[in-house]
Each structure stands twice: as structure tokens, then as C-alpha cells.
Amino acid sequence: MFKYTVKRILQLIPVLLGVSIIVFLIMRVFSPDPAGVVLGQHATPDAMQAWRQENGLNDPIWLQYWNFLIDALRGDLGTSYYTHSPVTQEIASRFPATVELAICAIILASVFGVLLGVISSVKKNSLADHASMILALIGVSMPIFWSGMLMIILFSGTWHLLPSSGRIDPMLQPVGGTGLYLIDTLFSGDFEAFGNALQHLILPTVALSLYSMAIITRMTRSSMLETLDQDYIRTAEAKGLTRGRVVQHHALRNAMIPVTTVIGLQFGSLLGGAVLTETVFAWPGIGKYTVECILKSDFPVVQGVVLLIAVIFVLLNLVVDIIYAFLDPRIKYAKKEG
Secondary structure, X not given: OHHHHHHHHHHHHHHHHHHHHHHHHXXXXXXOOHHHHHHOOOOOHXXXXXXXXXXXXXXXXXXXXXXHHHHHHOOOOOXXXXXXXXXXXXXXXXXXXXXXXXXXXXXXXXXXHHHHHHHHHHOOOOHHHHHHHHHHHHXXXXXXXXXXXXXXXXXXXXXXXXXXXXXXXXXHOOOOOOOOHHXXXXXXXXXXXXXXXHHHHHXXXXXXXXXXXXXXXXXXXXXXXXXXXXXXXXXXXXXXXXXXXXXXXXXXXXXXXXXXXXXXXXXXXXXXXXXXXXXXXXXXXXXXXXXXXXXXXXXXXXXXXXXXXXXXXXXXXXXXHHHHHHHOOOOOOOOOOO
């Protein structure tokens, strides 16, 4: 296991290097000149030239990338063109909002996705099965921005049950802590702020979780149906075990192996792809912030965010592979003997 883990970690290096090269080239080749965007349309050519020189944009592109790579290895992702603050600081101030939203969304998607998938497989071709598949189809087909706007119209605009945007009311803003409002307000004993933060979290969480919930439901159903047809399942039932015990203790554990992969990948997608949800609900996370920086050609911030998301994806894949060994003892990572 240790050798396998080290090998996988070493394999992350060329992946992250390739991602950094692609993002760097895209931002330099296909994006507008940041000097004109940052300084404004009335900036003189001399001012724009001086700004490019100050930010190293007049250097050869290979030298720009080399400087970026060396700084990134030291933990320095550059400085924002607009706020003049370190990119790591800009990301750190917004990343907890995205993490909190993604964690809540993947928990909701996993619990209901696995539950619906198990019910659908156990009750194959029943009304519950058809209803679950219809819900999964709707979840896959409906765009997040559309479902988000519908929820805002119904729950906020029409019924006035939940807030439509933001993380918490300004007067209840928690200070310090982890940046995860639910945890910070709960540990500080501020239950009014906790309830308010929870209310703000409900709509974006549901909107973000719908697609992942649909994927997990369909994968769980497919995996469970395949597992329930195995000989050891029929043997367990022939021994007199109840259907519920067979499903819970024999079928579900083995069926969860491919589902675990999906959940891990979906969590990475939620962390990196919550752009539409954060935009619709004005959620102050890195997704919404990245869109703003792309429109402003703030190269250092965009590069830093993409590298962060790439690291999260590859690490989640590594974690999922390691979890396999605990779910299925038959999986071994030791070197094969020839």
C-alpha cells in the first residue's frame, strides 16, 4: 500500500505540470491584453507598455512560465492585478465558502442518491423504480442555473421561505474561525447565526446536488442490480437470511466500490464547478470569483485557482483508490510476482 501511494503521488507531478502549461498558454494566447483591461480604455500606449514591463508580460513566454513555475513551487502564485494582494490570500479568503457548499451538496447527493439507487434496484420495475429513474433523468437533464432560478422564484420570491443569495445576514457575520460558517457559529454558540447561515445554504446546496444525486442514483442502481445477481447473494438468501440483511451486509458493500469512485469525482467536480450555482445565488466562493477574474483578465488568480482545483482532483482520485482496499479486501496493491 505504501509503495502504491508513493507511486501515485509521483504520478501527480506530470499531470499538474501539464495542467499548468495548458492554462498558462490559454490565458496568454486567447485572452485579451490585460494591460488594456486593467488600466482602462483611456490608458496611453506608454502607460500600457510600462504596466506590461512591470508585470513581466514583455518577457518571452517561456520565461514567463518558468518564473511562474518557480514561484508556484515556493507557494507564491503571484499577485492579483486589481487588488494587489497575493493570490493565495485571495483564494484562501473565498475557498471556505466553496468547500462548505460542496461538502453539504455531496453529503445530500450521496445520502439520497445511494438510498434511491438501492430502493430502485431492490424494487426493480416497480413504481418506486420508475419514479427514481424519472427523478434521476430530471436531475441530469435540468441545468443548474435553471433549477436555481426556479428555486429562487418559488422559495424566496413567491413563498418567502428562504433567502435568495449570500451566505449570512451582514449583522450576523461570524469572525475568525475556520471560514465554514456552520462550524464557526455552532462552536461559538451563536445559534441565531447558525440558523441564518443554514437557511442561506439550503437553496444553493439543493441546486448544486441535483446533478450529482442523479449520477449517484443511476450508478448505485446499476451496481446493485449486478451484485444482486451474483451467486453468493443467492447462497446467503438460501441460508435463510432476510432480504434486508442480505442487501445491507452483502450486496451494498460490494456495490459501493464503483459508487465510491463516482462520489469522489463528483465531489471534485462540485469544488471546481460550482460556478453557475455561486453566480445564481451570489455565493462568495472561488467559482464566482474566478468568473469575475476571467472577465478582467486577472491571469495570476485564474492560474492559481485552476492549479488548486487540479490538485484537489488528483488527490481525490488517490484517496478513492486507497479507500477501495477497505471496501474490498480482494484488491491488492502489492507488486505482482512474475
